[in-house]
Amino acid sequence: MKISVNRLKDFIHFEESPEEIAALLTGSGLEVEGIEVFESIQGGLEGVVIGEVLTCERHPNADKLSLTTVDIGDQVVPIVCGAPNVAKGQKVVVAKEGCTLYPISGEPFEIKKAKIRGEVSQGMICAEDEIGIGESHAGIMVLDTDLPNGTPASAYFEVVSASVLEIGLTPNRADAASHLGVARDLKALLKRDICLPSVEDFNVDHQARPISVEVENPADCPRYAGLTISNVKVGPSPAWLQNYLKALDLDPINNIVDITNFILHDLGQPLHAFDADKISGGKIIVKKLPKDSHFVTLDEKQRKLSGEELMICDQEGGLCIAGIFGGKGSGVSDATTSIFLESACFSPDVIRRGSQFHGLKTDASFRFERGTDPNMPVYALKRAAMLIKEIAGGEISSEIVDLYPEPVQDRIIEVSYAHINRLIGKVLPKGQIKEILESLEINYVEESETHIMVSVKPYRVDVEREADVIEEILRIYGFDNVELSENLQSDYLAEHPAKDFNKLQYRLSELLSGMGYFEMITNSLTKPLYAEKSGFLDPSKNVEIYNKLSEDLGVMRQSLLFTGLEVLAHNINRRQKDLKFFEFGTVYAKEGDAYQEGRRLALFLTGDKAAESWLEPSRQVAFSDLYAVVELILEKLHIDQVEVEIVHVAPFDYALQLRLGTKELGKIGVVQERITKLAEVKQEVLFAELDWDLLMKKAKGLKKYGEISKFPEVRRDLSLVIDKTVTFDQIKKVALKAGGKLLQRIGVFDVYQGDKIDAGKKAYALSFYLQDTEQTLTDKVIDKAMDRLIQSFEKEVGAFIRK
Template identity: 55%
Template sequence: MLISFDWLKQLISIDKPAEEVGALLTGAGLEVEGIHTFDVVQGGLEGIVIGEVLTCESHPDADRLRITTVDIGTGTPSQIVCGAPNVAAGQKVVVATVNSTLYPAEGEPFKIKKSKIRGAVSEGMICAEDEIGIGQSHAGIMVLDTDLPNGTPAAQFFGLGSDKVFEIGLTPNRADAASHYGVARDLHALLKEPVMLPKVADFKVNNTTRPIAVEVKSPEACPRYAGVTLSGLTVGPSPEWMQKRLRAIGLSPINNVVDVTNYVLHELGQPLHAFDADKIKGNKVVVQTVEEDTVFTTLDGVERKLKASDLMICNAAEPMAIGGIFGGLVSGVTEETTSVFIESAYFSPDWVRKTGMVHGLKTDASFRFERGTDPHMVLHALKRAALLMQEVAGGEISSEIVDVYPNPIENREIRLSIERAHTLIGQHIGAARIKEILTDLGIQITNETDTHLSLSVPPYKVDVTREADVVEEILRIYGFNNIEMDENLATSYLAKFPRPYAENVMETIMNYISANGFHEIITNSISNSKYYEATGEEETKDLVHVVNYNSEDLDVLRKSMVYSGLEVLRRNINRRQRDLKLFELGKIYELLEDGSTKESRKLAFYMVGNTTAESWKQASMKASFHDLAGVVQNVLRKLNAGDYEAQALEPNSHMRQGVAYVKNGTVIAELGPLDAGLTRRLEVKEQVWYAELNWDYLLKKYKDNLVAGELPKFPEVRRDLSLVLDKNVSFDQVKQVAFKVERKLLHEVNVFDVYEGNKIEEGKKAYALSFTLLDKQQTLTDKVIDNTMNRLMQQFEKQLGAFIRK
């Protein structure tokens, strides 16, 4: 959302610079993401001044050139070579000084430099209007009629002062601030300056020759609908001041009638629509739904098939606009329009949101209606628009105001405990300060005791519905930065936390992962449904769709961590960061058969490129399955996952092969290479090693008790074996057989070498294994050791078909 600083200052007195105001707004919950300078003319005529031609002589080497001396207010006249036929001594002219940049009406910008023209030094340029971008004429230089001193900035003469524009990242809960007036209301609470709501006291009906009747057949969708007719208008360009303000906030002026509706929308936050009154058949407006599949052409020229649930603004014969969203092509204002009917209404957010989603329509009006507008602003905005339209387009108000409002929307009543407010704030700020802030925010105190306040909250504060919301309003004006931190940090928790405290476990695990060279990423849990559609219909069945999405690229809740991680990999790889080890703890979502939604957390790992950097001591090494498996196994160990079984991964949409770790029938981790086709679709050409841990299950089963034991009194013994096995036999299978054969003495099994090559039979691999034996009661004898190893070898041969290399 863009807010013009100059426009804002028409509504509230501000004596602070834009940067300081931006900081105040950010602290109050309206995050100012940037402050930009808006120039009516590109470049703002910077470096261009008013000058006076002192002398003007012919150039000795060019008939059409003149050598002039010009006073530009620096104390020393500048010599300027000029080719304009109308230049003469005594003139006041516009001069582009050396190092200034010109932005002509046509062509590319260019910088003014000190130069020589036909041997004569030229220190600037005397300009025509097209050369500085304020007009199209190139008949000659501009000759000004002014008493302004030489050196005065040309922008001051032309009234082209620049404006500061706040770029505010408006959060969905702050619909009340979606206008200049809404922002001014917050500044009132911060600066204690009165807000000057545009006056409408001069509104009067000139005649009643063009009455338009209004009937609301769907009051649940349109609780309030008002309108008035103007006649005798002349449609044309808006005045320069209005165009300047609209351009400052990124809008292109259209004509004086449409511009007024846009102007009031951004000024007061109340969307309006102007219908050509001559095209309202039967002189009647009907607010209703229409039959399913009714064809309707919107202002953009697109034919749309309407739903039976769409709220339409109709005349006596046909639809004219989609209520609260978009006007129709037939009833719109054109250059021939002389009479208009101005609509000002309050539409139900639910109805507008649903219709906008069905038709994929997002407009400035729907943005506000679907979040909630102020039903009390309907008439004031209507009168403001009618007066402005008279001012810029002429005409008369030719009907009484029609206001259909059968069930007025009342203020919300909320009871606030002062003690509870202080508890949530975290600091005692006093009842007097609380009451002051609430009053400044327009929240009326209807009754009060020593302990409680009864509040009346206006409906424009859509998100203030309970006690905690009121405290948030207090806190954002009081200032989060003003909450003092105790010398000894402590808190009285509002709720009991489970033990072990999940945040402590998470911090421990993340610290370990980071210490192993992984970087944490935080991605959006809202994803693109096209990712899942590309993998087949089955993948889209259990997607959770976002009802009110703002972008087609963000329309579903993710059901996998894969795609958001690949987006991060793609961005980094495209910027030549090719060796990446990333992790994220995030949520995924799944739609169940009964229509409910399942939410779960996953810990995801991504590895791409090399695990070791290239150096003179060693060659770089590509990331492998075992690099990732080692980290995952250590994380499981730190989570006290205990014994689990390694199984071949059941192929899924993103991994065709890999390993699944299973505990008591539940998959606690999956790891392997991401499918190459999937990664290529997201423009990641490198192989990606991926792991996903079932965080919720692991946390639920986590036990933070440590088991300690005395050090063994007797030495351990190591024996090595070399086994030749089928390629499909995993090391985990070898371990399982070993520990089934010997539970008491076998302490550890480790693989320290794997060989596959032409020195052994095709389809085979060789494992070099170490076995650590330990008896806690006595020293192991050679006889016991040999018997144990013989039993192990027999079972390896019997159960795994192993060949023992001796």
């Protein structure tokens, strides 16, 4: 959820920086995941000024270029200009040397001092598309202004810049899904008052177009309010409103729809505007339509109704899926002159069922599903109507219809002071508790020495019991303000300490990070499409989510592959193509009536191994790069006797399967192109997925380093000619068995396949490192060890030793 800091200041005064506000909100439970800067013109026109063309002459070496001198305030600079309309005396937009421009199309570029056909140019006179404010490239912009030369162009074009907070809203905090909701928390944190826009000037112009409303089941729609506005003029919104929406990543549509979106994000109250001329019979009916009825929504899709969704209807049929999505036939268009504006409170359950059935997730349904403030509809309606009159003209042509048969009452909750102190872990003064609660609009009803009775307004749908009230006190008081006890301690009674799985995971994370891998955490929910089209996952094993947020988050993942590929795609699409990622995550599967889950370690490698430099050319990552990392992980965990087998199974073009005894440890390989395309990844991906539970079970703890031997290490090399089917893993096992404790490690420094050896054969050049930690090796001992190795290779893998 995005919140504009500039707009927050309209609700509550503060001079704290966006970073300080972010820290306050995060500490109170509204986690700010990032701060972005929105600019109405990208780059903010920094380094772009108003200038005046003092002279303009033809370029001596180019017919279509002009030599100009331009006064940019602090200096007069020469500029070579190719525009046909440049002339002496013009006020123009000048990009100064060193500034960066962000054109409408193409990449940003820096203005540098240059020589153009032999003439010096120190800047650029700009067309509107070159500074990102329009599409025209017919010529330079000629301004009609008296602003002094050197005035920043941002002042002339009224560039808006705003910090925007990205808040990771938890599902329980529906009340904070708006600027007003966030301002309410700041009110408590900063101890300052909120200022709501006044609607005192709201008045009905005439009652020429009344609309009647009927709600068949008030349980589905506890409150429904609306009014009509006539003689409106639908068109583009003013700049301030468009910039407000763009800062929140919303596209402006027209002034009517934009105002409803403004109110939704401002106050948390969804609104819907109908073309009043398309409401048959002048009556709105809120009801459910029969199952299998057809309805065309704004996206021009014909939808078959379930019979459970709530519909806004007129006397002829459906106009809108209530609280979710409007209908094509009743929407506001450029031809609309009269509107009916709806502001309602719907049951979260009925909206959730309808949204889930149709796979429609909208800003309105997001709020209605979690619960909106039943006391907000009329205020929001008045505020929106006044804005529509101001921006789109028109007259309020009916009284407000407000059906609210059973007003929702404040919740009364009893809270014990002893429980407050026990759960917080600190004794708070009663006066401070009262001050915090009242700043959150949770008011005292009764008070005794031991208990308080408080009233909670309906918009706080998450505060239902004593523990919730205590949580509110704690989050505003501050978790960091609760000191740890001096005698805080822990004890350990086990005779033999178990493996610390968290420590093992942390150490491996350190290892991988040190090798340039980045850790990621992806969503356990994923698309059912992946299992259906992957060819290696079983769709029948999908663990489906009954209360889906969307079809794209409809099942639990069976593998870490696809959620990781989505992360790769996100980065590759942003020109980060050389990627190393790892993830510790859980996978899920349905087995009959039972469910299984297991932890996995996934590794992803794609792009080039290292950035191109003058020392060496870049090269694409290879299978061996990923396999080396897996080997290092196994070595770090002291896991040996891993069997390796070459396999050709989905999702890999080719892969190695790792086994520990009869159990599969994982696979490493190159992902098939058809698989990567499912996640829109367009480059080769190396992937490994290891069974983390099995790794933890078999791990002998982290490898510990011993004292460096005082005795030297000896290297001997052998060249083996073997069948192509023999793997290095087989050779390694034979060598470790035959070499005994003297053989420390083995390396391959050359592999040959060609016409100099028999067909079906390959040659390995191997290095063997021998060392005795207790004495210096003699030639006799070394030769004896090498003879054992040679005999074992000849006998067990049919090797021919090249002399």
